[in-house]
Every structure is written in C-alpha cells, then in structure tokens.
Amino acid sequence: MKTIMDEKKVQKAPRKEVEQKKDGQPVYSIENFNLWYGKDQALTDISFDIPEHQVTAIIGPSGCGKSTFIKALNRMVEMVPIVKMSGDIKYRDNNIFDNKYKVEDLRTKVGMVFQKPNPFPKSIYENVVYGPKIHGIKNKKVLDEIVEKSLKGAALWEEVKDRLNENAYGLSGGQQQRLCIARCLAIEPDVILMDEPTSALDPISTLKVEELVQELKKEFSIIIVTHNMQQAARISDKTAFFLNGEVVEFSDTNKLFSNPSDKRTEDYITGRFG
Amino acid sequence: MVVRENFQEQLDEIKAQLLELGSLAQLAVDDSIKALKNQDVEKALEIIDNDHKINELEEEINEKVIWLIAKEQPLASDLRRLISALKISTDVERVGDLAVNIAKSIIRIGDKPFVKPIEEIPALAEKANNMLREVLSSFYEEDVNQAKDVADADDEIDNMYGRLVKELLELMTKYPDSISQIQQLAFICRYIERIGDHCTNISESVIYVVKGKRYDLNS
Numbered sequence: 111m112k113t114i115m116d117e118k119k120v121q122k123a124p125r126k127e128v129e130q131k132k133d134g135q136p137v138y139s140i141e142n143f144n145l146w147y148g149k150d151q152a153l154t155d156i157s158f159d160i161p162e163h164q165v166t167a168i169i170g171p172s173g174c175g176k177s178t179f180i181k182a183l184n185r186m187v188e189m190v191p192i193v194k195m196s197g198d199i200k201y202r203d204n205n206i207f208d209n210k211y212k213v214e215d216l217r218t219k220v221g222m223v224f225q226k227p228n229p230f231p232k233s234i235y236e237n238v239v240y241g242p243k244i245h246g247i248k249n250k251k252v253l254d255e256i257v258e259k260s261l262k263g264a265a266l267w268e269e270v271k272d273r274l275n276e277n278a279y280g281l282s283g284g285q286q287q288r289l290c291i292a293r294c295l296a297i298e299p300d301v302i303l304m305d306e307p308t309s310a311l312d313p314i315s316t317l318k319v320e321e322l323v324q325e326l327k328k329e330f331s332i333i334i335v336t337h338n339m340q341q342a343a344r345i346s347d348k349t350a351f352f353l354n355g356e357v358v359e360f361s362d363t364n365k366l367f368s369n370p371s372d373k374r375t376e377d378y379i380t381g382r383f384g
Numbered sequence: 385m386v387v388r389e390n391f392q393e394q395l396d397e398i399k400a401q402l403l404e405l406g407s408l409a410q411l412a413v414d415d416s417i418k419a420l421k422n423q424d425v426e427k428a429l430e431i432i433d434n435d436h437k438i439n440e441l442e443e444e445i446n447e448k449v450i451w452l453i454a455k456e457q458p459l460a461s462d463l464r465r466l467i468s469a470l471k472i473s474t475d476v477e478r479v480g481d482l483a484v485n486i487a488k489s490i491i492r493i494g495d496k497p498f499v500k501p502i503e504e505i506p507a508l509a510e511k512a513n514n515m516l517r518e519v520l521s522s523f524y525e526e527d528v529n530q531a532k533d534v535a536d537a538d539d540e541i542d543n544m545y546g547r548l549v550k551e552l553l554e555l556m557t558k559y560p561d562s563i564s565q566i567q568q569l570a571f572i573c574r575y576i577e578r579i580g581d582h583c584t585n586i587s588e589s590v591i592y593v594v595k596g597k598r599y600d601l602n603s
Contacts, residue, residue: 339459340457343459367459367460368459368460368463368464368596369460369464369596369597370460375460376460376461379459379460380388380458380459380460380461380462381388381391382388
C-alpha cells in the first residue's frame with residue numbers, strides 16, 4: 111500500500127537532482143567589466159560568477175547600476191547610443207560581445223521580464239507563441255503544446271486555459287506578469303533576467319511570482335534585480351550588493367543578510383543610508 | 385546618512401528594558417543570598433512574591449521584539465540584536481526563577497541551624513551575581529572581551545560547585561539526621577551554578593550580536 115511518506119519521497123526526488131546541479135559551471139562569468147554612458151561611468155570593474163540553477167539577486171540603491179548591469183547581460187544596454195564598455199562578460203564560455211556571437215542567439219537563451227507587465231495587445235495564446243513563431247515554429251499542435259507547457263510553467267494555466275483567445279489586457283496585473291514569464295519560457299531559455307518583476311504587483315501576486323521563481327530555478331538560472339530586500343532574502347541563493355556602480359559584496363544570501371562582511375552593505379540593508 | 389530614528393529609538397528602549405530586567409534578577413539573587421545567610425524566611429517569601437515582575441517584564445520585552453521584527457523586518461546586526469534580546473530575556477528570566485528556587489529551599493530549611501557554617505555558598509552566589517552584573521554591562525557596551533571574561537569566570541563557579549557538592553555529600557554521611565537540610569543546600573549550590581550557565585549563554589548572545597557568529601562558551 112502506498113503511504114503518504116512514499117508520496118513525499120516521490121515529490122522530493124527531483125529536488126535532489128537540482129541540488130546536484132548546483133555545483134555546475136557558472137552561467138555567466140563577468141571579468142573587469144566597465145560601462146560608461148558618455149563620460150559618466152555607470153559600472154566599475156565588475157567581476158563575479160553567476161551560478162547556474164540558482165537565483166542571484168542584485169540589490170542596491172537607485173542609480174547604483176543594477177539595471178544597467180542586468181541589461182548588459184543580454185546586451186540590451188547597447189540600445190543606448192552613447193554606451194561604451196570594456197572588460198568581459200562570458201555566457202557559458204562565450205564572450206557575449208564577440209563579433210561572432212549573434213545577439214539574437216544570446217537573447218534566445220536569455221529571457222527577460224520587466225518591472226511592469228508588458229504583454230502584447232494580442233490574445234493570451236498569441237502572446238505565448240510570439241517568440242516560437244519568430245523562430246519558425248508553425249505547427250499548430252506544437253504551438254499548442256508550447257502554450258500549455260509555458261503557461262503551466264508560469265503557474266497561469268489553470269486560470270486562463272478556458273480563455274486563451276481573450277485579449278491579454280483583460281488579465282490582472284499579476285496574471286499579466288506571469289503571462290510575460292510564460293512568454294519568456296516559450297522560447298525555452300537558459301537564463302531568465304528579471305528587473306524588479308513584482309514592484310508593480312499586489313502582495314498575493316508577488317507571492318505567486320516568488321513561488322514561481324523557486325520552481326523555475328530547477329530548470330533555469332535566474333538573475334533578479336529587486337528593491338525589496340526581504341524579497342531578495344526570501345527567494346535568492348546569492349546576492350550582489352551594488353553601490354555607485356561597484357559590487358561591494360557578492361556572497362551567499364543568508365550570509366549577506368545576516369552577517370555582511372562590508373560596513374556599507376550592513377548600513378544599506380539596515381536602512382542606515384541610501 | 386539616513387538613520388531609521390524611530391526604529392533606533394525602539395531598539396534602545398528594548399535594550400533599556402533588558403537592563404531593567406537584569407537589575408530585577410540581580411536584586412532577586414542578592415536578596416536570596418541575604419535570606420540564606422540570615423535564614424530569613426520572610427525575605428525568601430518576598431523573592432517569590434516579586435518574581436511576577438520579572439516574568440511580566442520579560443513578556444513585555446518579547447512582545448515588543450516580535451512586533452518590531454514583524455513591522456520593521458530588520459536585517460543583519462539589527463536582526464541579531466533583536467533575536468539576542470529574545471534569548472537574553474529568557475536567560476535573565478530563568479535567573480529570576482533560580483532565585484525563587486533558592487528562596488524555596490531556604491523556606492524548606494527553615495530556622496533549623498546549619499550543620500556547618502556555610503560561608504562558601506553565599507560566596508559562590510556572589511560570584512554568580514558578579515557574572516550577571518558584568519555580562520549585562522558587556523551587553524550594554526557590546527563589549528566582546530568583557531563577555532568572554534564572564535564566560536571564563538564560569539569555570540571558577542563550576543569548580544567551586546563541584547567541590548562544595550562533594551563536601552555536602554560527605555556531610556550527609558556524617559549528619560544523617562540533617563540529610564534533608566544538606567540536600568537543600570546542595571540544591572542551592574546547583575541553582576547558583578545554573579545562574580552561571582545562563583550568564584554564559586548571555587555572553588554568547590553578546591558575542592553573536594557583535595561578531596555575527598555563534599561560539600559555544602559553555603563547554
């Protein structure tokens with residue numbers, strides 16, 4: 111006879127696998143990376159490795175360079191014409207600034223979720239299949255499968271499965287954000303960048319996204335910029351504290367929030383400056 | 385530098401209340417020593433009567449800490465201060481309870497003369513009370529060295545306790561009619577030794593606040 115304990119064991123099994131993956135290669139290696147907007151240096155000598163299958167949080171006061179940094183990771187920052195950069199950012203051993211490395215290939219592997227939900231003015235279904243269609247997938251059956259898998263992955267399927275053809279704007283803010291996450295999952299990325307993904311959401315939707323992040327890290331590596339330090343403490347494995355364009359401290363999240371090494375980190379997270 | 389003034393004020397208030405709690409416990413231990421020396425049952429009853437003040441203040445501190453954690457969501461040293469406040473208040477409250485236990489033993493002994501002069505037991509209690517005073521001062525100053533010295537002083541108490549209990553056991557065979565009294569005196573020694581242990585726990589909490597690491601000083 112199957113007991114509850116047996117079921118628990120069955121449920122726990124995949125987690126172990128994830129833990130084993132933790133010691134894998136870094137998904138990103140950043141070495142002596144500098145970035146200027148015109149003459150103003152926004153990032154100075156950034157060097158650290160971002161581990162795979164973990165959640166890495168980026169915290170710091172406004173203007174410290176955290177959004178610039180995360181946008182450098184998928185080369186979105188280059189859309190600003192006056193940007194200059196030096197140093198290396200390696201994604202899975204490829205220098206992302208190498209001329210041979212196509213930005214399209216990078217963005218297929220690195221999805222991004224923004225602060226405000228930004229679904230396309232299309233149906234829920236069309237939002238999810240937008241990326242896969244661009245990549246040439248036309249088979250309706252395959253697309254249907256992608257939609258179901260992505261929406262399930264974003265914990266939205268049960269809420270929208272009966273109205274996939276309705277406009278995405280009809281969804282609540284929290285649902286729209288999860289739709290954006292589903293849209294990101296549809297292209298089967300390796301890394302998901304999140305730039306303050308819950309700052310426009312209510313506490314319940316925030317909780318759902320946070321729980322989702324915990325699920326997603328089993329399959330993806332997640333880098334999240336957040337102003338909410340408790341959120342960083344709740345959901346991340348590693349945390350980088352940025353200040354004035356520099357990384358002051360990068361360490362295990364529980365270490366950084368319970369006993370930071372640097373006085374500036376201590377001052378920031380205890381609200382004594384900023 | 386922007387300081388969370390309101391939060392800082394409330395942290396300071398908790399610290400002040402912890403010191404007040406410590407003073408009440410010190411007073412209880414002090415009174416228990418006097419009551420023992422003078423076999424003063426009235427004083428012992430007073431200690432038992434006053435214990436509710438310590439318990440109530442401990443509860444008040446704990447409630448404040450819990451509320452402050454809930455509303456301010458403190459991190460790093462602030463969080464360590466509040467968690468330590470919870471632990472320290474528990475240790476100090478236990479010291480109060482041990483003073484009550486001593487008082488109860490004094491009542492059980494009553495006015496029957498001691499089989500042998502007991503100078504060393506009050507001396508042991510003085511040492512424990514000194515530890516309490518020193519450790520509260522180290523908590524106030526967040527002085528790691530002072531906290532470490534307090535923990536070291538506990539070894540002295542442990543040794544003295546071991547010796548006293550051995551002597552008391554020997555007395556039991558010598559004065560079989562007074563076994564009950566000697567047993568109560570041994571209990572009192574044990575209670576005092578426990579006060580030393582709680583002071584050592586407080587030392588550990590002080591060091592945790594400052595260093596962010598736990599050290600076992602009780603071994």
